[in-house]
Amino acid sequence: GQSLEQPSEVTAVEGAIVQINCTYQTSGFYGLSWYQQHDGGAPTFLSYNGLDGLEETGRFSSFLSRSDSYGYLLLQELQMKDSASYFCAVGRGQNFVFGPGTRLSVLP
Amino acid sequence: DAGVIQSPRHEVTEMGQEVTLRCKPISGHNSLFWYRQTMMRGLELLIYFNNNVPIDDSGMPEDRFSAKMPNASFSTLKIQPSEPRDSAVYFCASSPLAGQGFYEQYFGPGTRLTVT
Numbered sequence: 001g002q003s004l005e006q007p008s009e010v011t012a013v014e015g016a017i018v019q020i021n022c023t024y025q026t027s028g029f030y031g032l033s034w035y036q037q038h039d040g041g042a043p044t045f046l047s048y049n050g051l052d053g054l055e056e057t058g059r060f061s062s063f064l065s066r067s068d069s070y071g072y073l074l075l076q077e078l079q080m081k082d083s084a085s086y087f088c089a090v091g092r093g094q095n096f097v098f099g100p101g102t103r104l105s106v107l108p
Numbered sequence: 109d110a111g112v113i114q115s116p117r118h119e120v121t122e123m124g125q126e127v128t129l130r131c132k133p134i135s136g137h138n139s140l141f142w143y144r145q146t147m148m149r150g151l152e153l154l155i156y157f158n159n160n161v162p163i164d165d166s167g168m169p170e171d172r173f174s175a176k177m178p179n180a181s182f183s184t185l186k187i188q189p190s191e192p193r194d195s196a197v198y199f200c201a202s203s204p205l206a207g208q209g210f211y212e213q214y215f216g217p218g219t220r221l222t223v224t
Contacts, residue, residue, distance in 0.1 A: 030211065100150055
């Protein structure tokens, strides 16, 4: 089976950098994905890591270490609109699972 | 390009009634997914289709739940009979990556279902 752990909440100020960690246990690894969800909204795909290393997309970067079963999402130059929940996800087929989510609050 | 379309956006029904949720995936996408989201259980994958074929419905909670995809542009999730514990937000998502689509999914706005 699959299981993921994320911090439940993170708080940071505008303009800062924040890192959201995700550790996972999986029976078969097919990459680590990240999604953003604003309150009342739908999850939005942010990034995917299939191999070790850093993937950068604008202000957001995602990192994966398969040997450590660990990844993180890095958000730079935080803006108020980044306040949302962030989910990591792993697996494939009916073993595909989302993590419990990390609620990010960005303060002025 | 239109995103994933779901209807209705909100549904309030009484226990025992049949509920049908509808989804139109993004044109050209080969995979379609149905999820349920609650505070207690988070986001749960219910069923997914590749090229209109249901691949695995083991996430469907009970026989009261059924899903169909009669063509590439339409899918339904039906609950019959509905129960209060089915109250949740139901999301449909599609992916351009048949078979490998789990890591890049595009979600619809969701249907908020309340069963009284």
